[in-house]
Amino acid sequence: MQEFLDPAKIKIMRDSRKKVLLKVGDEEKVVYRVMRNFPLTGPDRYISLADEDEKELGMIKQLKDLDPSSRKILEEELERAYFVPIIKRILAVKELYGGVTDIAVETDRGYREFELRSKDTIRFVGLSRIMITDVDGNRYEIPNMGALDARSKSLIEWMV
Amino acid sequence: MIDISKPPRAVRSRLDLILLPSEKAEVTAASDIDDSGNFGERWVFLTKMRLLVLDKEGAVSFEFPVQKIKSLEVREFTGNGMLTLEDNDGNLMDVVRFSRTRSKDFLNVARHAVSLLAANGGVENGNGRAAKAKVPGGEEGPVEQSRCPKCGRALPPWTNVCPACIEKRKVFLRLLGYVRPYWKAAAFSLSLTVAVTLLSLLPPMLLRDLINYLTEGKGTVVLLTTIPISLLVVYVASSAASGVRTYAMAWLGEKIIFDIRTQVYRYLQMLSLSFYDRRRTGELMSRVTNDSSNVRYFLVYGSQQLIVDVILMVSVGILLFMKNWSLAAISLLPVPVLILGTVVFAKKIHGTYHRIWRTWARMNSVLADTIPGILVVKAFVQEDREVDKFRSRNVELLQADLRSTKLQSWFFPGIGLLMYFGAVFVYWRGGHIVASGGSLSLGDLTLFVSFLWMFYGPVQRLSQLTDQLEVAATAAERIFEILDSKPEVRDTKDAISLGEVKGEITLGNVSFSYNPEKKVLDNMNLQIKPGEMIGLAGASGSGKTTLVKLISRFYDPDEGTISIDGVDLRQIKQRSLREKIGVVLQEPFLFHGSVAENIAYGRPDATREEIINAAKAANAHEFIVHLPEGYDSEVGERGARLSGGEKQRISIARAIVNRPSIIILDEATSSVDTATERMIQEALENLIKGKTTIAIAHRLSTLRNADRLVILEKGKIAEIGTHDELLQKDGVYAKLVRMQTEIAKVRAV
Numbered sequence: 001m002q003e004f005l006d007p008a009k010i011k012i013m014r015d016s017r018k019k020v021l022l023k024v025g026d027e028e029k030v031v032y033r034v035m036r037n038f039p040l041t042g043p044d045r046y047i048s049l050a051d052e053d054e055k056e057l058g059m060i061k062q063l064k065d066l067d068p069s070s071r072k073i074l075e076e077e078l079e080r081a082y083f084v085p086i087i088k089r090i091l092a093v094k095e096l097y098g099g100v101t102d103i104a105v106e107t108d109r110g111y112r113e114f115e116l117r118s119k120d121t122i123r124f125v126g127l128s129r130i131m132i133t134d135v136d137g138n139r140y141e142i143p144n145m146g147a148l149d150a151r152s153k154s155l156i157e158w159m160v
Numbered sequence: 161m162i163d164i165s166k167p168p169r170a171v172r173s174r175l176d177l178i179l180l181p182s183e184k185a186e187v188t189a190a191s192d193i194d195d196s197g198n199f200g201e202r203w204v205f206l207t208k209m210r211l212l213v214l215d216k217e218g219a220v221s222f223e224f225p226v227q228k229i230k231s232l233e234v235r236e237f238t239g240n241g242m243l244t245l246e247d248n249d250g251n252l253m254d255v256v257r258f259s260r261t262r263s264k265d266f267l268n269v270a271r272h273a274v275s276l277l278a279a280n281g282g283v284e285n286g287n288g289r290a291a292k293a294k295v296p297g298g299e300e301g302p303v304e305q306s307r308c309p310k311c312g313r314a315l316p317p318w319t320n321v322c323p324a325c326i327e328k329r330k331v332f333l334r335l336l337g338y339v340r341p342y343w344k345a346a347a348f349s350l351s352l353t354v355a356v357t358l359l360s361l362l363p364p365m366l367l368r369d370l371i372n373y374l375t376e377g378k379g380t381v382v383l384l385t386t387i388p389i390s391l392l393v394v395y396v397a398s399s400a401a402s403g404v405r406t407y408a409m410a411w412l413g414e415k416i417i418f419d420i421r422t423q424v425y426r427y428l429q430m431l432s433l434s435f436y437d438r439r440r441t442g443e444l445m446s447r448v449t450n451d452s453s454n455v456r457y458f459l460v461y462g463s464q465q466l467i468v469d470v471i472l473m474v475s476v477g478i479l480l481f482m483k484n485w486s487l488a489a490i491s492l493l494p495v496p497v498l499i500l501g502t503v504v505f506a507k508k509i510h511g512t513y514h515r516i517w518r519t520w521a522r523m524n525s526v527l528a529d530t531i532p533g534i535l536v537v538k539a540f541v542q543e544d545r546e547v548d549k550f551r552s553r554n555v556e557l558l559q560a561d562l563r564s565t566k567l568q569s570w571f572f573p574g575i576g577l578l579m580y581f582g583a584v585f586v587y588w589r590g591g592h593i594v595a596s597g598g599s600l601s602l603g604d605l606t607l608f609v610s611f612l613w614m615f616y617g618p619v620q621r622l623s624q625l626t627d628q629l630e631v632a633a634t635a636a637e638r639i640f641e642i643l644d645s646k647p648e649v650r651d652t653k654d655a656i657s658l659g660e661v662k663g664e665i666t667l668g669n670v671s672f673s674y675n676p677e678k679k680v681l682d683n684m685n686l687q688i689k690p691g692e693m694i695g696l697a698g699a700s701g702s703g704k705t706t707l708v709k710l711i712s713r714f715y716d717p718d719e720g721t722i723s724i725d726g727v728d729l730r731q732i733k734q735r736s737l738r739e740k741i742g743v744v745l746q747e748p749f750l751f752h753g754s755v756a757e758n759i760a761y762g763r764p765d766a767t768r769e770e771i772i773n774a775a776k777a778a779n780a781h782e783f784i785v786h787l788p789e790g791y792d793s794e795v796g797e798r799g800a801r802l803s804g805g806e807k808q809r810i811s812i813a814r815a816i817v818n819r820p821s822i823i824i825l826d827e828a829t830s831s832v833d834t835a836t837e838r839m840i841q842e843a844l845e846n847l848i849k850g851k852t853t854i855a856i857a858h859r860l861s862t863l864r865n866a867d868r869l870v871i872l873e874k875g876k877i878a879e880i881g882t883h884d885e886l887l888q889k890d891g892v893y894a895k896l897v898r899m900q901t902e903i904a905k906v907r908a909v
Contacts, residue, residue, distance in 0.1 A: 018252040039238065079197070083240030083259065096323065099514075100314045110199035114261075115314040117306060119514070135306050135314035136261040139239040158511050160518075 005049075005058040012070035020077060022049055022057055029057055034077040040125050043082075047074060084139040085109040087132075090152035093159065101159065103132075107140065114138060119159050130160065164190045164265060171203045174218030183207045187272040189265035191258035193240060195221060202256050204243070206269055208276060211245070213256050222255055232273045234266050241266065328633045335455070335636050338416045345415075349408035352401055353464065357471045359398040361479070364610035366391050372603035406464075413460030420639060421452050427642050432649040433714040437674065447642060451635040458632035466625065469618035476615045483608060484600060490589055491612050494582045498575065498616065499623040505571045506624050512564035519560045523553040579616045583609055649716055649734065657736040661821035662690040662725050663852030665711060669720035672710060680706045682875040683720070693853040695863030697896065698872035704856045707872070708824045711854065712741050724822070742820030742847070746827035748804075748811035755784055756791040758810055762818040770817060778813035779843040780806070805836035812843045823848050825855040829862055837862070860897055869893060 011023040012031070020031040030051060037046035037059070047060045063071050085107035092104040099118040104111070114134040116122070121133040130142040142148065145156060167175070167188070175185070185205040194200030194215070201216040211229065213222035224245060231246045232255075241263050243255040258266060308315055308322035315322055339346050370387045425448055436444070480488040530537055530546050537546055590605040592598075600608075665688040672681040681703045688694055696704045710717055713729045722729050729737065739762070750758050759774055760766040766774075771791065775781040783806055787793040795802065795810070802810070808828065815823065828844060829837045841862070857863050869886055871879040871893050878892045886893040 017250050080240075080242065080257070081237040083193070083197070083238065083257075085199075085239075095511075096313075099316050100323070107199070109193075109197065112199050117314050118316060119518070134261075136259070136263070137239070138259050138261060158515075 003058070004061050007060065007062075007065035007067075010058075010060075010066075010070070012066070012073045014073055020073060024058075031057065031077075034074060034081055036078065036082065039082060040131065043078075047078070084131075084141050085112065087140050087142045087152075089149060090155045093155045105140065112140075114140070122160055124160065130156070164188050167203050168201075168216060168218075170216065170218040171214050174214060174220075175205065175212075178212065178220070179207065180209070183209055186276065187269050189258075189262065189269045191256045191262055191266075193257045193259055195257075197257065199259075202258075204256055204266070204269060206272060206276065211255065211273075222253075224253070224255075226273075226276060229273070229277065232270045234263065234270045236260070236263060243269065323630065323634050326633055326637045328629065331633045331636050331640065332629075334640065335459075338419060339412070341419075342412055342415055345408060345412050349405055349412060350467070352405040352408060353467050354471060356398055356402045356405055357468055358475065359394055359401065360472070360614070361475065361611075362394045363391055364607050364614075366394070367610070368601075368603035368607040370603070371606055372601050375602050409464045410460050413456060413463075416459055417452055417456040420455065421448060424448055424452065424639055424642055427645070430647055431642075431645055432647045433709070434648050435645055444642075447638050451638045454631055454635035455639065458628065458635075462628050462632065465621065469621050472614060473618040473622065476611050476618075480608065480611055480615065483604060484590075484593075487586055487590055487593070487600075487608060490585045491582050491608075491615070493585065494578045495616075495619055498578055498619055501571075501575060501578065502620050502623040505567075505575075506627060508567055509564065509571075510627075512560065512567055516557070516560045516564055519553065519557040523550070523557055526550050526553055575620065579613070582616065583612055586612060649713060651733050652730060655731055655733045656727070657733050658724070658727070658740055661740050663821045664688065664690045664725050665822070665852060665854075666723045666726070667720070668722075670710065670717045670722060671719040672706060672715065672717045680875050681710070681717070684875070684877060686870065686877065686880075688852060688854070690852055691850050692868065693848060693855065693866045695866030695869045696854060696856045696872065697858075697860060697863060697869060697893065698878070702872040703875045704872055705826060708826060708854055708856065711822075712743065712824065713737055739818065740821045741824060742815035742818050742822070743824045744808070744812055744815050744826070744828040744844070744847075748807040750795045750802075750807055750810060752794070752796040754789075754792050754794055755787070755810060758795055759791075759813045759817055761814055766817050771813075774813040774816040775810075777816050777843065777846040778809045779839050779846075780809035780813050783809075803836075805833075805840060808836075808840055809843055812840070812847055816847050821851060823851050823853040825853065825857075827856055827858060829857070829859070860893075860900055871896075 005022075005024070009024060013021045013023060015021055020034075022029045022031050031049045032052040033050040033054065035048040035050065036043055037048060044063045045061065047063060049057045049060070051057055060066065060074070063074060066074070087105045087107050089106040090103065091106060092102075094102040096102070099116075101116040101119065102113065103116065104113045106112075114136075116132070117135050123131045123133070125131055128145040130145055132140040132142070134140070142156065145153065148156065165188075167190070179185070185207055187206045189204045191202040191204065192199055194202060202221065203214045203216075205212045205214070206226075208226065210226055211222070211224045211232075212220065215221050224247070228247045229245060230248050230250070233244050233246070235242045235244055240257060240259050242257050243266050245253045245255050247253070256266075306315060307313065308325055310325050311322060313322060313324050366387050369383065373383045428444065428448070477488075480491065526546070526549055530550075537543060586609055587605070590600060590608060593600040594602055594605055665686075667684055667686040670681055670684045671679060673679045684707070696707065698704055706715075709715055710722060711729075713722075713732075713734060716730065724732070724737070724740075751761065756768070756771050757764075759771045768791075772781060775784055775791075784791055784793070795807075812828075825844065825848075829840050845865070855863060855866065863869060864883060866883070868880060868882060870877055871886070871891075873892060879886055879889065881889065881893075887897065
C-alpha cells in the first residue's frame with residue numbers, strides 16, 4: 001500500500017539543471033510529473049508525484065503542510081500542468097448546424113475563441129460551477145454561473 | 161485560428177534578419193500562450209542550426225543551437241502542453257507553452273528534430289536518445305477525427321462529414337440522379353402537384369363571383385346553382401388528385417430510399433476492413449438507418465411541401481399584383497417581419513428543444529442507472545438519494561418543458577396577429593377603394609383576403625426551409641461518403657482462383673502500419689512449411705493479430721510480399737483465398753439463425769451429414785443433440801443460451817465445414833475455463849490435423865503442440881524455435897514462460 005509522504009521528512013527541490021527532485025531522507029528522486037487527484041474538488045490536496053516512467057513516487061496529502069520552498073516549487077509545477085482559464089465574460093456564442101458551437105470569451109488569461117463539438121462537453125460540477133472542454137481538449141471554467149453578468153448568463157443558459 | 165504558414169510581418173522581417181543566407185526554417189509552429197501564461201502568440205522556427213522562438217513583435221524570446229540539443233520533448237498537460245529541451249549538459253529548459261489546439265504542430269517540430277539531430281551528427285550526443293516526442297492517447301487503432309481535414313472546423317461528434325464543407329447543390333443534384341429511373345412517375349406526380357395547387361386557387365374565385373352577384377347583381381340567377389356545383393366539382397377533383405399525388409410522391413420517395421439503402425448496405429459489405437477500423441460501428445449503422453430515413457423524410461414529404469409552397473407563393477403573388485398592385489404592396493408589409501420572426505423563432509425553439517432533449521437524457525440516465533442497478537441501490541441503502549436525484553432531474557425537465565411551451569404560446573399567436581394586421585390593412589385600404597367605387601368590387605376584396613392567407617403560409621414555411629435542407633444534405637452526404645469509398649484491398653484484373661493448396665506461407669520483408677506514426681510490423685521474414693503448426697506469442701501490441709490479418713489479406717502490407725504456395729496474395733481472388741483459410745477467433749461470433757445454419761455459414765450448400773460430421777469433429781455434436789430442437793435450435797438472444805465454450809466449438813465446426821487448407825486460431829481458448837479448454841483443444845486438434853496452422857495464444861501451455869514458436873516483439877521476430885530450443889536459449893520466451901508459471905503458482909495458492 002502506498003503511504004502518504006510525511007511532510008516533515010521530505011523536501012522538494014530544484015537542482016542546478018532545473019529538474020525537480022524529491023528528497024526523502026538522503027535519497028533523491030527526479031520528479032517528472034505532478035498530478036492532482038481531485039483537480040476540480042480538491043486542487044491543493046492529494047498531489048501525486050511521478051517519475052519519468054510515470055510511476056508514482058508518493059503522494060502528498062495537503063500542500064499547505066509542506067515547507068514554503070517545497071510548496072512553492074510544487075505550486076509552480078501544478079500551474080504548468082493545469083491550464084484552465086477562468087471565463088469572466090462570454091462575448092459571443094454562435095451555433096452552427098450539428099451542435100458545433102463557436103464561443104468567444106474573456107478569461108483571466110486574456111481573450112480567447114474556441115469551438116465545441118457539441119454542448120455535451122459542457123459539464124456542471126455542483127449547481128453553478130461549469131467546466132467546458134473544447135474540441136482540442138482545452139479546459140475552461142466558470143466558477144459560478146450566477147456571478148456572471150446578465151448577458152453572459154443568458155448566453156450560457158442557452159447551452160446547458 | 162493561427163495560420164502557421166503566415167507569420168505576422170514583424171516576425172517575418174525579423175526572421176529574415178536573423179537567419180544566415182544558407183539557413184532556412186525547416187519547421188514552423190505557432191503557440192497561443194506567452195511566457196507569462198496568458199493567451200498570446202509565440203513563433204517557433206527550427207532550422208538546421210538552431211531552435212528559435214519569436215514573440216508577435218519579432219523579439220527573440222528563446223534561441224538555442226541545434227548542436228547542443230540532447231533531446232526535445234513535447235509534454236502534454238491538462239489544457240496545455242510544453243515544448244521542453246534538454247541540452248548536452250543535462251540542463252532542462254522550457255522552450256514554449258501552448259494550448260492543446262496547437263499540440264500537433266509541436267509534435268511535428270519534435271519529430272522533425274529527431275531526423276535533424278540524426279543528420280546533424282546526433283551520434284556525437286553520446287546516448288542514443290535524440291529528440292523524443294511523446295504521442296499521447298491510444299497507441300493502436302484509429303484516431304478519432306475531431307476536426308474537418310479540409311476547413312479545420314470542429315466536427316459534430318456523431319459524424320465525420322463537415323456540415324460546413326458540403327456543397328449542397330452538388331449533393332441535391334446527385335440525389336436527383338436517383339429519380340431518373342422513375343422519371344415517368346416523377347413527372348406524373350409533379351404535374352398532379354401543379355394541378356392540385358392551381359385547383360386550390362379556384363374556390364376563392366368562384367366565391368368572389370357569388371358575392372359579386374349577390375351584392376351587385378352582376379351575372380344571372382343561374383350562377384346561384386352553377387357556382388355551388390362548380391365548387392363541388394373542384395373540391396372533389398382536388399381531393400381525389402391530392403390523394404393520388406400524395407401516394408405517387410410517397411411511392412417515389414420510398415422507391416428511391418429503398419434503392420439507396422440497398423446500395424449502401426452492399427457497399428458496406430464490399431469495403432475493406434480498414435474502412436471499419438476508422439469508424440465506429442454505431443455510426444455506420446446509423447447511416448443505413450437514421451441518415452437514410454432523414455433523406456427519406458425529405459424526399460417523401462419535404463420536397464412535396466417545397467414544390468407546393470413555391471408554386472402557391474408565386475402564383476398567388478402574381479394574382480395579387482395583377483388584381484391590384486397597391487393593395488398587394490400593402491399586404492406585403494408584414495412579410496419581412498414574418499420571415500425574420502420565423503427564422504428567429506426556429507433558432508430559439510431549436511434551443512429549447514435541445515434543452516428538453518438534454519434534460520430528458522439526464523433523467524433517462526438516472527433511470528438507466530438505477531433500474532438495472534436496483535440491487536446495488538438497495539444493498540447500499542441509497543433509495544432516498546436516488547429518489548431525490550430523480551426528482552431534481554424531473555424538475556429540470558418540467559422547467560425546460562414550460563420554457564418551450566412559453567415560447568410557443570408567444571410565437572404562434574404573435575405570428576397570427578401579424579397576419580391579421582396584413583388582412584386589416586387590406587380591409588381598410590380595400591374598403592375605401594370599394595366604397596369609392598374604384599376598380600375593386602366587394603367580391604374582389606374577399607378574394608384578395610383569401611389569397612393573402614394562402615400567400616402568408618408558404619412564406620412562413622419557406623423561411624424555415626434552409627434548416628430542413630441542411631439536415632437532408634448532411635444525411636445524404638454521409639451516405640454518399642460510403643458510396644464514394646473505394647475498397648483498399650482490391651482484386652486485380654488477372655487475379656486467379658486457388659486450386660488445391662499445400663499451405664506453404666512465405667513472408668518477405670513485410671512491413672505494415674495502421675497510421676504512419678507507428679510501424680506495427682517491421683520488415684518481417686518468415687517461411688512456414690506446408691502442414692506446419694506455428695505458435696505465435698508475444699506481448700499485446702507486438703503485432704500477432706495484425707500478422708494473421710495480413711495473411712487473410714484483410715490488409716495489404718505497406719512493403720514486402722506475402723505468398724501462399726509461392727503465389728503473391730495480391731494475385732489471388734479474395735474470395736478464393738478466404739475460402740482456403742479457416743479462422744477461429746477468441747470471441748466466437750454467431751449470427752441469428754439455427755445451429756445448423758451457423759455451422760454451414762461459409763458453405764450454405766453443406767449437407768446435413770457434413771454438418772453433423774463437422775460438429776462431431778468439433779466436440780460439439782454431444783451438446784447440440786441434447787438441445788430440445790437439436791441442430792434446428794436458434795442461436796442468439798432469443799434462442800438457446802449457449803456457453804462461451806459451446807459457441808467456440810460451433811465456430812470450430814464452422815471452420816471445419818469450410819474445408820480450409822490453412823487454419824488461423826486467434827486466442828481460440830483464452831476465454832474459457834480449463835476443463836472446457838481441453839474439450840476445445842481436442843476439437844482443434846481434429847481441425848488442424850495435417851494443415852498449416854498459425855495459432856496465437858497468451859496461455860503458452862496451449863502452444864505446446866506447435867512445431868515451431870515465433871516470438872514477436874515490437875513488430876519484429878525476436879525468436880524462432882521449438883519450445884525446448886527456446887527454453888535453452890533463455891531469451892524472451894523463457895522469460896514469458898517463467899512469468900506464467902509464477903502466476904499459475906499464485907493462482908494455485
